[in-house]
Amino acid sequence: MDIKEFCLAHGFDMSKCAVASGGGSFGMTELKISPIEFLTLAEDDFERGGLSALVNATTNVKRAIVGQLDQLLISFGYPSLRWNVPKKIERLRALGLLAPRLLRKIVDMRNILEHEYATPELEKVEEALDIASLFVMSASAMFIPFDDVLEFSLPDQDATDSSVTRITVGLNRESDRVFYTVYAYEPGEYAGRCVGQCEIQSGHVLFEAMVKLSASLMLRYKVNQALNDFDAAYAQL
Structure with a gap:
């Protein structure tokens, strides 16, 4: 049963709900070489100076940024290692995991990310290093921990028309997939009685809207926009 059928079966309209976030056990998938390690190498190369070091710094800046893009996407179940940089950025945009200004800076860096044989300019490498540092550190901070x-x-006036008054969704990771588990609760003592559950797989339009909503609630940033995007995604089902 998909999420729309699940909500219809329980007479529950998620677009009419108040939303709260919590949890915090969901972390990023570990990579063999972390983005921070590539960033450290890039900083060391830049400090050493000279053409060879600048070339190495450029390469390691690219690895740090692309590695961070991949680490975020892989953590949420996307097979991003096969994707080009624009597709990686587009999916992170949908997930709400890149601040718009930082996103624009990373998009503007596509020249340094995609043209490997150009001679690097000192100022551009320094700027790229600054952006990479900001990106990697902000991504790491968001996952200490991520509200999962x-x-x-439902508000009281709407709850009277539905046997289910509360739905919780929890983010889960298994060896081969990432998904939300959805639980429906009828009112009762303590937390109420669970009367059903379903799953929302990574890549589903509502999965992305939920990740974006969690990130917005955590950061208290553009929450209304995230709520509107969630309602729009729910309406598409």
Whole structure:
């Protein structure tokens, strides 16, 4: 049963709900060489100076940024290692995991990311290093830890028309997939009685809207926009 059928079966309209986030056990997938390690190598190369060091710094800046793009996407179940940089950025945009200004800077860096044989300029390498540092550090900070639970609850006036008054969604990772598990609850003592569950797989339009909503609630940044995007995604189902 998909999420739309699940909500219809329980008479629950997620677009009418109040939303809260919580949890915090969902971390990023570890890579063999972390983006921070590539960033450290790039900084060491830049400090050493000279053409050879600048070339190495450029390469390691690219690896740090692309590695961070991949680490975020792989953490949420996307096979991004096969994707080009624009596709990686587009998916992170949909997930709400890049601040717009930082996103624009990374898009502007595509020349340094995609043209490997140009002679690097000192100023551009320094700027790229600054952007890479900001990106890698901000991504790491978001996952200490990432809020992996959303709770949708109906207002009192709407709850009287539905046996289910609360839905929680929890982010899960298994060896071969990432997904949200959705639980529906009827009112009762303590947390109420769970009356059903379903899953939302990585890549689903509502999966992306939920990740974006969690990130916005965590950062308290553009929450209304994230709520509107969630409602729009829900309406597409």
